[in-house]
Amino acid sequence: xxxxxxxxxxxxxxxxxxxxxxxxxxxxxxxxxxxxxxxxxxxxxxxxxxxxxxxxxxxxxxxxxxxxxxxxxxxxxxxxxxxxxxxxxxxxxxxxxxxxxxxxxxxxxxxxxxxxxxxxxxxxxxxxxxxxxxxxxxxxxxxxxxxxxxxxxxxxxxxxxxxxxxxxxxxxxxxxxxxxxxxxxxxxxxxxxxxxxxxxxxxxxxxxxxxxxxxxxxxxxxxxxxxxxxxxxxxxxxxxxxxxxxxxxxxxxxxxxxxxxxxxxxxxxxxxxxxxxxxxxxxxxxxxxxxxxxxxxxxxxxxxxxxxxxxxxxxxxxxxxxxxxxxxxxxxxxxxxxxxxxxxxxxxxxxxxxxxxxxxxxxxxxxxxxxxxxxxxxxxxxxxxxxxxxxxxxxxxxxxxxxxxxxxxxxxxxxxxxxxxxxxxxxxxxxxxxxxxxxxxxxxxxxxxxxxxxxxxxxxxxxxxxxxxxxxxxxxxxxxxxxxxxxxxxxxxxxxxxxxxxxxxxxxxxxxxxxxxxxxxxxxxxxxxxxxxxxxxxxxxxxxxxxxxxxxxxxxxxxxxxxxxxxxxxxxxxxxxxxxxxxxxxxxxxxxxxxxxxxxxxxxxxxxxxxxxxxxxxxxxxxxxxxxxxxxxxxxxxxxxxxxxxxxxxxxxxxxxxxxxxxxxxxxxxxxxxxxxxxxxxxxxxxxxxxxxxxxxxxxxxxxxxxxxxxxxxxxxxxxxxxxxxxxxxxxxxxxxxxxxxxxxxxxxxxxxxxxxxxxxxxxxxxxxxxxxxxxxxxxxxxxxxxxxxxxxxxxxxxxxxxxxxxxxxxxxxxxxxxxxxxxxxxxxxxxxxxxxxxxxxxxxxxxxxxxxxxxxxxxxxxxxxxxxxxxxxxxxxxxxx
RNA sequence: GGAGGCAUAGCUCAGCUGGUUAGAGCGCAUGCUUCACACGCAUGAGGUCACAGGUUCGAGUCCUGUUGUCUCCACCA
Numbered sequence: 001x002x003x004x005x006x007x008x009x010x011x012x013x014x015x016x017x018x019x020x021x022x023x024x025x026x027x028x029x030x031x032x033x034x035x036x037x038x039x040x041x042x043x044x045x046x047x048x049x050x051x052x053x054x055x056x057x058x059x060x061x062x063x064x065x066x067x068x069x070x071x072x073x074x075x076x077x078x079x080x081x082x083x084x085x086x087x088x089x090x091x092x093x094x095x096x097x098x099x100x101x102x103x104x105x106x107x108x109x110x111x112x113x114x115x116x117x118x119x120x121x122x123x124x125x126x127x128x129x130x131x132x133x134x135x136x137x138x139x140x141x142x143x144x145x146x147x148x149x150x151x152x153x154x155x156x157x158x159x160x161x162x163x164x165x166x167x168x169x170x171x172x173x174x175x176x177x178x179x180x181x182x183x184x185x186x187x188x189x190x191x192x193x194x195x196x197x198x199x200x201x202x203x204x205x206x207x208x209x210x211x212x213x214x215x216x217x218x219x220x221x222x223x224x225x226x227x228x229x230x231x232x233x234x235x236x237x238x239x240x241x242x243x244x245x246x247x248x249x250x251x252x253x254x255x256x257x258x259x260x261x262x263x264x265x266x267x268x269x270x271x272x273x274x275x276x277x278x279x280x281x282x283x284x285x286x287x288x289x290x291x292x293x294x295x296x297x298x299x300x301x302x303x304x305x306x307x308x309x310x311x312x313x314x315x316x317x318x319x320x321x322x323x324x325x326x327x328x329x330x331x332x333x334x335x336x337x338x339x340x341x342x343x344x345x346x347x348x349x350x351x352x353x354x355x356x357x358x359x360x361x362x363x364x365x366x367x368x369x370x371x372x373x374x375x376x377x378x379x380x381x382x383x384x385x386x387x388x389x390x391x392x393x394x395x396x397x398x399x400x401x402x403x404x405x406x407x408x409x410x411x412x413x414x415x416x417x418x419x420x421x422x423x424x425x426x427x428x429x430x431x432x433x434x435x436x437x438x439x440x441x442x443x444x445x446x447x448x449x450x451x452x453x454x455x456x457x458x459x460x461x462x463x464x465x466x467x468x469x470x471x472x473x474x475x476x477x478x479x480x481x482x483x484x485x486x487x488x489x490x491x492x493x494x495x496x497x498x499x500x501x502x503x504x505x506x507x508x509x510x511x512x513x514x515x516x517x518x519x520x521x522x523x524x525x526x527x528x529x530x531x532x533x534x535x536x537x538x539x540x541x542x543x544x545x546x547x548x549x550x551x552x553x554x555x556x557x558x559x560x561x562x563x564x565x566x567x568x569x570x571x572x573x574x575x576x577x578x579x580x581x582x583x584x585x586x587x588x589x590x591x592x593x594x595x596x597x598x599x600x601x602x603x604x605x606x607x608x609x610x611x612x613x614x615x616x617x618x619x620x621x622x623x624x625x626x627x628x629x630x631x632x633x634x635x636x637x638x639x640x641x642x643x644x645x646x647x648x649x650x651x652x653x654x655x656x657x658x659x660x661x662x663x664x665x666x667x668x669x670x671x672x673x674x675x676x677x678x679x680x681x682x683x684x685x686x687x688x689x690x691x692x693x694x695x696x697x698x699x700x701x702x703x704x705x706x707x708x709x710x711x712x713x714x715x716x717x718x719x720x721x722x723x724x725x726x727x728x729x730x731x732x733x734x735x736x737x738x739x740x741x742x743x744x745x746x747x748x749x750x751x752x753x754x755x756x757x758x759x760x761x762x763x764x765x766x767x768x769x770x771x772x773x774x775x776x777x778x779x780x781x782x783x784x785x786x787x788x789x790x791x792x793x794x795x796x797x798x799x800x801x802x803x804x805x806x807x808x809x810x811x812x813x814x815x816x817x818x819x820x821x822x823x824x825x826x827x828x829x830x831x832x833x834x835x836x837x838x839x840x841x842x843x844x845x846x847x848x849x850x851x852x853x854x855x856x857x858x859x860x861x862x863x864x865x866x867x868x869x870x871x872x873x874x875x876x877x878x879x880x881x882x
Numbered sequence: 883g884g885a886g887g888c889a890u891a892g893c894u895c896a897g898c899u900g901g902u903u904a905g906a907g908c909g910c911a912u913g914c915u916u917c918a919c920a921c922g923c924a925u926g927a928g929g930u931c932a933c934a935g936g937u938u939c940g941a942g943u944c945c946u947g948u949u950g951u952c953u954c955c956a957c958c959a
Contacts, residue, residue, distance in 0.1 A: 007919070194957075201959080219959060233959095267958060275959050284959080344957065389886065396885065396955065489954080524894085526952085558895050558907070563887080564952085568894060570908055577921040588918035628898085635896070639906070654918075662917080738925090745913070745925040833903055845939035854901050854940095861902070 005590065005701075009583035011547025015693045019134060022696075027710045028139045032076025039075035040482040041067055042462050043140060044495070045148060047086035048122055049093045052132035054521035054529060054567060055488060057539040060136045061555040062518060062634065063486045067139055068689035069629050070483075072714040078479055080465045081133070081140035083126060085149040087454040088183060088350055091412040094118045111411050111449075118412050122147075135540060137548050137692045139710070144475075146465045148457040149414070156464035157414045157457050158431055160506060165418075165429045169366045170406075172418075172427070174296075176283040177405050179358040180348040181304030181318070185409035186362055188453055189402065192346040192355050199343050203272065203336035204329060206232060209248040209257055216241075216249055216260065217336050219271035221343060222281075223329075224321040226251065227310045229258055230295035231277035233288055236262035238273050252334050253325065254311060261292040280359040296359055302409075304356055318356065363407040363416060363450070367501075371401040374501045382510040383500060386632050387562045390489060390517050397493045404498075406453045413451030421445050459498035462511035484632075485512045488520060489562060516632050519564035521555075526566055542572055549691035550575035556634045556690060557642065578642060579694050582687075585650050586698045589676050592661055599703040601678050602671045604720070610656040611675045612723035613730035617648050618679055623717045625686050638690050645683055652734065653679070677702055682715045746822070820879050827872045830865055837862045 022028065032038070041063050046056055063079060071077035091106075094117055098104050106114040130145065146153060164170040177186040202223045205215040216232055229251050234241040241260075248257045258277075265288050266275050279289025280298040289296060299310045306313045306321045313321045329335045346355035375398045377383060378391060385391045407416060419428040421437035422444035428434045436443045460468070462482050467473025481503070487496060496515055503511030523529055529536040542551045553575035559565045607615070621644050628637035657672040681702060688695040688709050699709040706712050837858060840846055847855055 005918095008921070009919095189956095221959070265958090270958055277959095282959080284957090343959095346957090392886065393954070400955080493955085520953095560896070563895090566894060568908080571894075573921080574907055577919095580921045581919065584919035584922085586918080591918070631898075633898070636898075639896070643906080650919085651923080655923095658917090741924060742926090748913080829903075836903090840940080843939055847939080849939050850901070857902065865903095 036076040039070040040479040045082040045084040048126040065689040082146035087413040159469040182353040194344040201339040201341035205334040206249040218276040225278040228297040228299040235266040365404040367401045407450040416448040419445040546576040612726035616723040616727040
């Protein structure tokens, strides 16, 4: 059992082996007893094209920590993994490859052949991200892994589309959509990134029809759209323009008569107060156009070039056309002025090109009624956000909901299940692939070429992964609704809110009761990690260098839910050091362990004060950590475990046991060993959700029952191990020890030299009980324990700690003046503190209203501080005599 | 324009429902090869908890305002 362990912990030697052991042991599958409550998490599916980044590391760590915690608590814990087909991202990736390797575009191959290529790509590379997640220690049930384009998900998507269509919640309509002329597809609102850019505001003169020499002046940032103008609008309350409302003006260059209308949309204060209306190329103009029956003239094609309605500008791209139009207007004297204008330009989140609002026929989900239910559900507390403030975020979006454009002009994705009849024009929307028109029976039908927005399938994730639409699927019945959803705040609207909507609509129940939101991982300057900045830190590299456990610890320590985190390699390093600390503490235990040692606590009578102290502290730790984890305060929980291991267990308890371990007293030695092993075992359990690998590795080496730590039982508070009194006594001993060390350091006493500090304690029994340990800790040879007060106090300085008095022979003081100064400072502090306590305690209101415990504590402090001051004064006086 | 976050030690951040003389990691200073660990041990320096008010016996913690900073949503031609 006591095997030779290397001095330095080497995660690389351990992690893969342990992970394999877990996987082969089937421990990632739900482990609950038949009556166990389920605890389910569905993993936010990463893109198949994805490369593991710090965001994934954060995501996975939090989820894995929760799952492992609940698994150990005895829940039937299930973590469902999967990947997302990621429409545009994947398609572009394969297209790029195609172009690079074969010089072909997707059109050269044709839809069917191209899709074969994408699938081939998926089969070759799609598992990469999964393998990378395993490096994070993710304990997902990989056998249940799903892909948003697999058969089951496709069925779910089809079912949802058709059923929403049948309910009239999906419709095809002309709307202004965000169009990317480079990617040649519509983008949802969320896929547009607004970038502040310097631009120009061109003031154009439109002649008023029939009134020679009179103009309206309109301002625009996109003059090329004037080709499609079908009106000019002013505010109905604008006194400047009352007389021209209802008149017409001549659209320059196109020589078209367009009406001047009045609409509230126009802001009196901006520009000239006259706005050109281009209903086909601006969302606001579109709305105004509908109200006033303005013509919809689309002048740009899908690639952003001027089309046949653009007169002589046909064929130019939008920027060329802009130049040409400005030049022409200037020549005609119709360019009033040009102003610099800073404005927010929508750009494609993929390619970065300016988005062009274009009117086109797209599919939409009517969100209004769906959103109402989603709002109600969260209001009723069926789903809670942690931290709570993100509820506002969610509500804000839901309350201002707009219809969701779900069609994308791509090939990779779920193709829209609608067929158009060439003969009667009817649309057939069907769960099965249609072979003929459902209305006229014609076989001249053609399927809609568009595919669905990737988020359309992601929105179904919590139930499609569990077997839906098969309502009888076992997993669905058992694990839906899921428990917690863990994700970053950046996709609350994209994803979380849409899952809530779909869960309520199709399952009749919100998909999870808690949404745990985390922040973004930023670089050490606070910037987002991104490819273009090249400031990303590769989690796999960190794992290779410091170990997975260290990286995971970095993700949870010192971070609170919803807040961003700056990534400091130093922190990972610190966590690596912590792993090593734990490793060596365990080595110490194992080295001293006898062959036949068992993991059982000795009888209470045999426990010594230090044992009771550590057990009692452990007890508190268990209660607190469990509570923190249940409240999703992972950062607080892990900090406590960390402190316990390093401070309580290593720096104090292990040191306290040394005297016994190296003594001849076999019984005392065994007691200490048993407690050492017991506390280590319990601590490993508490730490396991955070640092799964090293804890499992160590746990396998110490005496244990059960197969693996991953499925071991979570520790519980044990009333019989709460030793309040001993805990306090031990703390007082520790304070004395600290004071001794402090004196020694201040007096520059080298360890080899006796400091000749004499300790008298108010509780001598504490000190006499385990002589050995005090000596050791205080550099024993330098301390003499006294049973009674020294008879002659002359030549002694007295220092008082909470429960002990330290007598220091003057001769040992290196510098009397320095010591006097120190005492002076301490006195000053103590007097100040006492004054504040006196004031507090003489305040009747405080005594009357504060809880008794608080008042008593203050009284106690007051007494102690008085004592302290007296002792300090005594020392001061003694020193002054010298 | 609307909403929200953050502001605590040199740096990065914890601090739960208000209650010890405010904490950690890193960094810094001093000493230490003490028989688990120098990826270590010990000791220490360093903070009017952004500013101004308010509530309270009591505020880093709750409320209001100010300043700085970041983010989300909407997007004005």
